[in-house]
Amino acid sequence: MTIKEIAKLANVSLGTVDRVLHKRGKVSKETEKKVLDIIEKGNYKPNIYARGLVLNRSYKIAALVPNYNNGEYWEMPSKGIKMAEKNLSQFGINLSILYFDQNSVSSFTEKAEELLKLKPDGVILAPVINFEAVKLTKKLDEAKIPFSLIDSNIPNSNALSFIGQDAFQSGKLAAKLLCSEINSKGTISIISIKNNENHNKTLQQRIEGFKDYIYNSNFIANITLIEHNIHLGTANWEENLTQACAPTNNTVGIFVPSSMIHHVAKCIESNFDTMSTIKLVGNDLIANNVKYLKKGIINYLIGQRPENQGYLALESFYKYLVLEKQVPQKKYLPLDIITQENLMYYNDDVVSS
Amino acid sequence: MTIKEIAKLANVSLGTVDRVLHKRGKVSKETEKKVLDIIEKGNYKPNIYARGLVLNRSYKIAALVPNYNNGEYWEMPSKGIKMAEKNLSQFGINLSILYFDQNSVSSFTEKAEELLKLKPDGVILAPVINFEAVKLTKKLDEAKIPFSLIDSNIPNSNALSFIGQDAFQSGKLAAKLLCSEINSKGTISIISIKNNENHNKTLQQRIEGFKDYIYNSNFIANITLIEHNIHLGTANWEENLTQACAPTNNTVGIFVPSSMIHHVAKCIESNFDTMSTIKLVGNDLIANNVKYLKKGIINYLIGQRPENQGYLALESFYKYLVLEKQVPQKKYLPLDIITQENLMYYNDDVVSS
DNA sequence: TAGTTTTGTGTGTACGTACACATTTTTTTA
DNA sequence: TAAAAAAATGTGTACGTACACACAAAACTA
Structure with a gap:
């Protein structure tokens, strides 16, 4: 079912249907109801290709995570975020990763400034420096920029989602x-x-x-x-x-x-x-x-599937911004028990490209 | 970079670029090379929205898996497949699941017949009745229908992918x-x-x-x-x-x-x-x-993440048919160790909607 | 009651691609 | 060398949606 079909059934023009769908007003209550009924009955779902084509939106997501040397823990969440970007860039998700030094508060605030200047459409934040992270979330709230937390949570923040472990x-x-x-x-x-x-x-x-x-x-x-x-x-x-x-x-x-x-x-x-x-x-x-x-x-x-944490964090923005779906507010990843006998199949355990 | 831009750079029309991109021939070698060079340099990637819109293809994937009662093992792969369909239907992936009785060869052959009649664009197969499954894969090969195997493998089949465990x-x-x-x-x-x-x-x-x-x-x-x-x-x-x-x-x-x-x-x-x-x-x-x-x-x-097996099986067809990407030929899922202490976070361990 | 605003409705274009068809240029044939 | 055939290239339309704009009808104002 397309907008055209709805319009025909309701004996109105495409524009009217469009106004109803997007609640742009300027439609009499009568026609609005008629159109809504048809939409309801026909179970209309917008064609995401057409929508994607015309909107041609791209979303800038900025991630703020600790820097790392090769083989250190924080390499893994970053890897997952990057892998997600590889898969989602074609859907208009663009990523900038900013790295801060876990041992330096000033490094964090500096990068946080930089992040805000980017005016991103979404932020992925690893709040390892808790107090400073809280400040940043406040600023993001003010700027109405949605943010997701990975690794550890900030309990009363209104993060779009938290992805981490228990x-x-x-x-x-x-x-x-x-x-x-x-x-x-x-x-x-x-x-x-x-x-x-x-x-x-x-x-x-x-x-x-x-x-x-x-x-x-x-x-x-x-x-x-x-x-x-x-x-x-x-x-x-x-x-x-x-x-x-x-x-x-x-x-x-x-x-x-x-x-x-x-x-x-x-x-x-x-x-x-x-x-x-x-x-x-x-x-x-x-x-x-x-x-x-x-x-x-x-x-x-x-x-604790750190790559997955990163992957899911970016993917949740894709689902939220591009697909306009709801995303789970809290996601604890499983606690995997790894031993010699099952190690081999955990090494490439990320959603693959 | 769009086709239009390529055309302008190469001083040719959109149609010519299109012919080069799709190898439809009827292009002089000279212009072909010129266009290909520009495509290469510009790292052209087709806009999947525009492509999806114009092709408006839908793919019929048929899954042939064992039937089950509530709480039995085979409920889980089915659940994963269905969940994937929920996410992918909007991209033109349509699913038909056929269930056979593991204890009845005739049930399998019957459903296999039915499956072939559907003329699907792809098949997900659980080859638990090994010998009969092999016969089916032969027929699928003849009909040039790609198939993925889940749960257990058929070593020398040319399955698109195998998703299971060691x-x-x-x-x-x-x-x-x-x-x-x-x-x-x-x-x-x-x-x-x-x-x-x-x-x-x-x-x-x-x-x-x-x-x-x-x-x-x-x-x-x-x-x-x-x-x-x-x-x-x-x-x-x-x-x-x-x-x-x-x-x-x-x-x-x-x-x-x-x-x-x-x-x-x-x-x-x-x-x-x-x-x-x-x-x-x-x-x-x-x-x-x-x-x-x-x-x-x-x-x-x-x-062994049976839901994931199902999910990935359908998703691999999406990647293969819709996104025209390569898919891994073999995917062993991790062997998860579950005990009282980590059980809770495995229960919803599927790629969520 | 003519003019103005408000409210409601319809039309047209763009997005980037695929593909059918039209047109031009080159090559071959008689 | 003109006509026919083949090769190369160009043009136009459709896909479904979003949004700007044009237009019509109704409700006000003076």
Whole structure:
């Protein structure tokens, strides 16, 4: 059914139907009702090709995400966003990615300024510097620019959508996996490895989930839980890490709530004679982690489909702006359990081009 | 860049550019080269809206999959296919699903006939009745109708694409998970539960993978491996199943290579006092299995994203026919490890509308 | 009641592509 | 060398929608 057919059935012109469809007014209530009835009955849906052709709109989406070196976590969301752009550029979705330094608030505000100057039709934001991100969302609200959040959420923002993970549950899962590997009494270390001083909500939630599981399991009788903090790059951090891993008090398992467990794995590899029985569970399928998973030093990794997060974030703008569909307000991606035996089929697990 | 622009640059008419683009001939080699050069340099890409509008093509895709009752495995691929249709119908993808009875060859051939009569532009086929499916693919080849395979592959067919899982690896993974749960000596039972007599390649490969892992692990010293076959609906099948589960010889774990592990779980629930310590690993997130996973009777389920399989199968035809893109010839979906702690975020794990 | 505004309605063009058909140029034939 | 055939090129229309503009009818104003 086309506008032409509707017009014929209603005995009006194309223009009148058009005005009804777009609520441009200037139509008598009588004819409006007549036309609407026909539209309803005929289940009219606009031809998206014709519409796309005539509108020839293109939408500028700006993404603001942390910068990264090769093989680091934030490479993956960026990869997903770029892959989505490849598929969606032909539908008028144009992308600009801006990268900020996670360790520098000024870098973030600078890039945020730049982003606002672009006057984008939509924004993808990774609010890892929470406080500053909130400020930006306020400005976006004022400018009436819709935005999506990836990785972590800002609870009371009116984001178009949030795409991320349930960090608390991720921690619980990590605990469960670690416990399944442990058969004897001993100490479990939670080692927070970070490269900056920022408070990271995701890490905190994972740790809470981890503890929640342990304290509520009947494992707790056999387990001593210790927490360590390691700051990459500080003096003696490597020694401190070794110290944290060392089985002085009979360490049986280690959990790292960030993507940095490869540092622990490396440490264990270097002290393999004394530490080989320690079980490791960590997060994220970055190259370094995968390496140690393959070697059997890391036992499980928990994946949160970061590429998918990026892909879906851009795609949701396509659905919202181009197709004018509703998009889900919140999307938790599955927490994938990765081990040697199922690793191979997760490596290219993005919506492919 | 549009055809018009190309024409202007090449000092020819739109028609000539069109002939070059579509290789309709009747163009001198000179002008052809000139036009091609400009196309190359300008990185011309046809406007898919204009093209879609003028072609106004619609493609009929027929899917031939097993029928199902609510909550059975084959509901999920069908669900995925239908969801894809919902998203893609506006791009001219029309779907007809034909259901056959897995236990009846004649049902399959009948529906295959029906399918050929539809003269579809593409076919999605679940070759669970392998021999008959091969015959159908031959006919499709003759009729030059492209087809995609889901669930299991037909190795030397020239399918447009195969979308499924690595069953052998799935079995290995199951074994790994089961072993991680077992701390003592004992017997592991592999119970094949089927509702028909058909030879099922997937089940066989899973079993092989399972054994492969066990035999090559250092667990084998502590483990006795037994295989059972249960045919649903035959006389005494429930007793036979209980027998297969019963810890007469100290059963510590059970693996079911089909989606039918809920029958085992039910059996164990009924004999909870004697069987509660048996660990269970099975396949597929069907409702009944999920129920027992939640109860903690099933320890792990391995998922193969059946909805995604269906979704991707139809989407690949969209990409191939509408967008005229290449599609990957083979796509193994990840083997998801599902346990109580990460179940919740797998339930709506389909590409959403 | 003529003129003006308001309200309602119809017409025409553009978007970029595909394809049928018309026209021009070149080559071949008698 | 003129006529016919073949090759090369150009023109025009349609697809369905959005929107600017033109026009007509009704409702005001003076």
